[in-house]
Amino acid sequence: MTLRLFNTLTGQLDALEPADGKALRMYACGPTVYDYGHIGNFRTFLQIDILRRFLRLTGTPVRHVMNITDVDDKIIRNSAEAGVSIGEYTARYVEAFFEDLEALRIERPEQIARATEHIPQMASLVEKLARAGAAYKAEDGSWYFRLKAFPEYGKLSKKDLSGMEDGARVDVDEYEKDSARDFALWKAAKPGETSWETAIGQGRPGWHIECSAMAMEYLGESFDLHCGGEDLMFPHHENEIAQSETATHKPFARHWMHVRFLLVDGRKMSKSEGNFYTPRDLLLKGYKASAIRLALISVPYRRPFNFTFDSLTDATNAIDRLRTFQARLKAGKFAAGESKEMQEAAAEARIKYDNALGNDLNTAEALAAIFELARAANTAMDQGQFFASDRDAILPVLRDFDAVFDVIEDRDAEPARRAMAWAEQAGRMGDVAPELKAAQSLGDEAIEALVAERTTAKQARNFARADEIRKELAEKGVVLEDSKDGVRWKRK
RNA sequence: GGCGCGGUACCCAAGUGGUAAGGGAGAGGUCUGCAAAACCUUUAUGCGCCGGUUCGAUCCCGGCCCGCGCCUCCA
Known part of the structure; x- marks a missing residue:
């Protein structure tokens, strides 16, 4: 089974396979830890989780690197306001992030790379670009990437920027750039701000450089897949490509995957609209972690997902159905033997499941295959036409389903317990649903x-x-x- | 303005040039000490609207209407 995955770069479904025939090397843009992650972030991480789990199910090992951006403008601003170092400030959000990953059963990537731990690599990449004439230092000590050095700029997001580079309005605070579209590689230190002393001067990294530097550090100059949310396509990923390929003269990532946005009630989620949710918010309302997980993965990644509380309720009930089914299979006493129909149904479901996920990770169709099997088996059990070998044929299908979806095995107690503990500590007990309190008691x-x-x-x-x-x-x-x-x- | 996406039953949603998966919810029924679960029946002659291509279109083409995203920090 080869996964055919939409490739933003080519605009078509391409086979996703390791170039070296061994492990698939993938890089995923992770969180900026200036706050708790929200469900939109996690929809992206969840869909990437589906990808890596399916790859493994089909026998492809993965080497998955994810960055944590632990230095940026917001972090610097917020930590300064809080009067703590950026390390202190980000620590709680990093910890919370891993807790949320665990709650949602998102597998830990093989490698977590923190921006602040890779400053030298970034500096040397900037140096390399400077030597190639693609980076220049502004008067204040900041470094910029010269867009004109990379004629292919725009190939990922299919933007033609050739006509609008010069003469365009230039922001007042960007007067030091040669061209308005040039982007920052390195920002010169400002008084009082966190900064690092490096070969290219005192300062801190621009946003894009960290991903290029860390991806190369762990995956090499050229690797198989790069993923992230759709909003990162431009300018973030475009800039990564520009700086990386200019530095190495090699294709950066062969395959690009972008997860579409999560909307809430049909609109973009934002704090100002009051439709902003974190996994913790939902857990406190009494929703199960598995329901959040299923809701966010049930709509294929290339469609926007419209989050509503109904979608969580639907997911809760759907999971209940699968859990009940599995419990019935495991607890039931079935006579020896097998039924031809059930054996075929199990085999067909397994094929349909594989084909669905193999076709651009069509989770909706994969889910349908499992539910069809459940109904057929329940019917057979009701009619007494179900035997021990049928169970033995179906349980592995459920196991393979859960190897990717991971919602049937009930592991909801711990996230609920932890959310309560967090609420207590964060002074949010008032947000805890009464049912959750009762259940926890x-x-x-x-x-x-x-x-x-x-x-x-x-x-x-x-x-x-x-x-x-x-x-x-x-x-x-x-x-x-x-x-x-x-x-x-x-x-x- | 530029680029892109979507409009499928009460809700969510898959999908195909040959007549509509699946989940949730509702109604009726079977079963049951009660309850739950499960199963059966039922809810789109219909896939935004109008044209076109075709023997045949929800799926292809054109136009229109509506919703949304990106183009600036953002998963």
Whole structure:
């Protein structure tokens, strides 16, 4: 199975394979840690997670590098306002970022690269550009990339900037540039600001240079795939290409993937519009981490995703259906043997699943394949036409589904617990949904004990007590399902 | 203004030149001590509107309307 993935550079679906025949080398633009990540950020990281997980499922190892931008204008400004160093300021957001990744079950890239830890590499890249005549130093000590040095500029975003370079309005604070479109490689130190002493002077990196320098550091001058949100296509990625390819005379990344935006209620999410959400906000409202994950991955990455609270509820219910199905398979007692229909259904679902993801990561279609299989199997079980070998054929399909989607196995308790702990510490207990508080007040052991008591009561035909327990648990969000194979409980 | 994307049932959403996946929700039913789950039936002669190409278009072409994104920091 070869993944065909849309390539922004070529404008078509291209096979995505490691150039060296071994691991796929990919670079993904990570967060700027000036605040908590929001669900828009995580939609991008989640879709990239789908990509890397699918690659691995199909037997392609990945070497995935992600940067953390821990120095930029906002960070400098905010940390100064807070009266702390930028390292101190970013530490909590870096930590929060990893917590959020874990909550959403986004796999850690093989390599995390922090901008502040790669300043020398950036400086030497600027030097290299300077030697090639593509970088120049302005009077204040800042360095700029000379756009005219890279005639192919615009090839990624398909922009033709040739006609509008000169004579264009120049911002007042950019008077030192030769041409309005030239972009900063290195910003000269300003009094009181964090800066580094390097071969190219005292200062701090421009935004784009970090990705070029770190990608080359860990993946080489030329690598397989570069990904990020659609907004990064221009100018960020365009600038990365310009500076990298000018420096190395090699293609930077062969393949470019861009995840489209998440909208909220049909509009761009922004703090000023009041439609801005972080994963933590949603967890505090009582939504499950798995529901957030599924909602954000259920619409294929090349379509905008319109986030609504309905979409989370839908995802919650869809996951519940799959979990119930898997539990039924695992707990059920099936006679030995197999049914031809089920064997075929399992095989077909697996093929459809593979083809869907292999075709530009069509998660919606992959999901459909699994639900179709679930219905067919449930029907067969209802009719007693389901056998032990059928279960053995289907469980691996679910396993492979979860290897990428990772929502069936219930790991929602920990993120919920952590979100509560965070709320307490951040003074946001007022935002915690009552249902979440209630659920958190009841541990698994307590639930098990009540379930056991109810079973005893039922055997004694004491239905009044049994119903009382059911009611008590329901009030704390725990739902019981009786079946001939025992009682199953779940948190709503 | 330039570039790009989308408009499919109550909601979300996939998809194909040959007659509409899947999920959620609603209604009815089967099953059930209760409940839940599961299953069955049901909700688009219809895929924004108007033309065109075609034996045939939701899917191709043209025009129009509506919504959105990017072009500046941004996942």
